[in-house]
Amino acid sequence: MASSLTIEGVSAGYGAVRVLEDVSVSVGAGQTVALLGTNGNGKSTLMKCVMGMVRPFAGRITAEIDGTRHELVGRSTEAIVDLGIAFVPEGRRLFPRLTVTENLMLGAFRKTARAAIARNLDFCFETFPRLKERRGQLAGSMSGGEQQMLALGRALMSAPRILLIDEPSVGLAPVLVRRTIDKIKELKDGFQLTVLMAEQNFTQAIRIADRGYVIVHGQIAFEGGSAEELNNNELIRKFYLGL
Amino acid sequence: MRGKHFLLAAVAVAALVFGAARLVNNGYVFFAGYVVLQYVVLATAWNILGGYTGYVNFGTAGFFALAAYTTVALEKLTPLPLPVVMLAGGLVSGLLGLGMGYLTLRLRGAFFSIATLAMAVVAQTFMVNWSFVGGSSGAFAIRPPRTALFGIDYIQYLFLLMLGLAVLVIVVARLIERSRLGDGFAAIRDDELAAEASGVPTLRLKLLATALSGAFMGMAGAPLPYYVTYLDPPSAFSLAYAANTIAMPLIGGTASWPGPLVGALLIATMQQVATVTISSAVNLLIVGLMLVAFVIAAPYGIIGWFGIGRPDRRRGRKRAVPKLRERDA
Structure with a gap:
């Protein structure tokens, strides 16, 4: 049985700084969802919210793992790992x-x-x-x-049943980025994982993603139901690819 | 070596040390040896937090003196055997560690260290103003000439207790190193965020480390009033305890239990010799100079010379030195 992750109306930040504003993201069972956006738009903060490392001001985060629903906000990181959600932090760590x-x-x-x-x-x-x-x-x-x-x-x-990966391509040579992304796909299929991946490298991420969200200044600017939709989107071409 | 064998070996070494000290047949050996052993305990206890998890504690004097004052307070309330008093002191300082950890472990690096230093100052101010334990004028503790049981010379008894405590703290430190707990501590030291992401309960482990470390420091401090017979806040909370306790593991090596042991034996013995031959005023100078020398000559401490705890020489094999610089900076 596969697992899914739902983020609804999450607002979060650090002290007085608000980073995320009413963000909703859903990762369906067995899907790979890409969270796209350049630096400083809140991708990592959203992942940390899911992992209980940053506590959101508002919103709900729920995970359905093998048929059971769990509310994640308010749980400690180790309890969330225990549920079956794993996190690969940015820069490997x-x-x-x-x-x-x-x-x-x-x-x-x-x-x-x-x-x-x-x-x-x-x-x-x-x-x-x-x-x-x-x-x-x-x-x-x-x-x-x-x-x-x-x-x-x-x-x-x-x-884990759900895998969160924060910027797997950071600091890697282009050939390795491609190989890493392929490996993630392979793992996802082999383990029947549900994957949420934050990535700046649009072209690589979109190769394996079923769906994608573009996050700009802490808000979801665009939600793409398929790789093609994302590729042809006006916003992405303008904001992201600079075309 | 298995845990049990190690314990037996440690007890045997301790018995040899005690036997040798008695052979010398000079009371001063016990007076000097007590201080050396006290630093073995303090350095090993400090290393549980500072060496294994990487949180540098400047508040040794606070933990140490609080337990000493617990002894003074208990003596006024009800007479108890010294081992029980030591346990009580350990409990009080362990609780202080737990409380301090809860308040300050969200701080990292230098900020945590400053907070621990502040804690010691707060504890000292508290004692200066608490007249029940003597306040700023200090308190006397009467050391009986001999113990009630067996009639051992009291200073030998203090020496023996500290020796037993040293064995205990070293056995516990070694146990931690070889357990999953030690792996968790090492993960916190290397990268706390990654440890958390891997499911290591970082806050709980850090609290355990501060409480354990504080408790052992307290147990080392509890017999102090009987050793010095007169306890006042400036000497009990002396910064020298903090400075020595940090320097000893750094000089000996922080990666494993032999480090603080070797460091404490070396520095504390040198200080005792200097106290007799030159003056006790040079003690901190010795530590300062040694620290400078060893940072240059032995960045991984004395045990690093033998390949223990050196990242580039683990398990005796030669390996490329990992690039740690960027993250360590």
Whole structure:
């Protein structure tokens, strides 16, 4: 059974600064939804709201996981991870002084995840053979692409149903961006995940996204039901691609 | 080495130390040794928070002295055996750690450190104004010449208690390092946001670290009134405790339990020798100079020379040094 995520009328910010204004986003079961927008428009803040790292002023965030509905606002981050929602933060944010294996093990810190730790570790190494080769190496000494793979692997260690990925392309060479995006698609299919992905790289993100939202100054400026719709949208051409 | 074997080995070493100290047959050995052991406990306790989770605590004197004053207060209320008093002091300082953690752990880096320093100042002001425990004029604690049970010389008894505490804190620190808890602490130290995103309950672990660290500092401080026999706020809350306790793990190495142990043994012994041969006034100078020297000569502490806790030499294999600079800055 697949899982879905619904964000309704969320407003959030930091102190007096309002970043998000009445944002509604829905990620249907088994979908990949892209959250598009340039820097400083609130993509990361929205993800942090879902993960309980930023508490919204207003709005509701609900996740339906394997048929059960959960209200997310007010829950701690670790409780949200426990429900089956994993987060790959922007810029990978690995534990640089720990080894690849240690990084992966920390992804399964929660009790629920520890039950299946051996199976998940095997799966991670199967999906990312490079990680297996480098399992004893320090995470901080790997290349950017390998680090991104490790960040994805670490998120998968909690055996999530919903995966949130914040800017997977940041700091990667163009060829690696393409490979990473392909990998996300592969993982989504293999794990039957529901994916919400924030991305600046419009052309890459749209390759695997079923739907997309364009976020401008903390508000949803456009909602595209398909990749084509997004591609041909006037707003995107103007604001985003600068055409 | 398994946990049980390590405990046995630690107890054996402690027994040897005590036996050797008795062989010297000079009361001063116990007076000096007590201070060295006290710093072993303080440095190891500090490292649980400072080394494992990366939160630098400048408030050692606060935790330490609060427990010492707990002893003074308890002595006025009801006579209790010293080990019980130490537990009480540990409890009070542990609670202080929990409360301080709850209020300040949203702060990171230097801001957290400043808050801990402020906490020690607040605690000192409180004690200066609390006349029940002597206020600014201080309080006397009468040290019995011998213990009621077995009739051991009291300073030897204090030495023995501190030795036992040192064994306990080292065993606990080593246990933490090898447990999932230690992994969680390391994750917080390396990248707190990522730890949170991985489901590590960061606030709970940090509170546990501050409470544990504070409790051990308190247990080290509780016998102090009987050691000095006269306790007043400026000496109990002396900044030297904070400075020494930070310098010792940094000089020894913060990554693992041998670091604070080696650092404390080295610095505290040097200070004791200097106190006798030169003057106690040079003690902080020693720490300052050593810290400068070791930051240059041993950035990973003394244990780093042996490959312990060096990111580039873990598990004995040579590896490329990871680029940590950008994030550490």
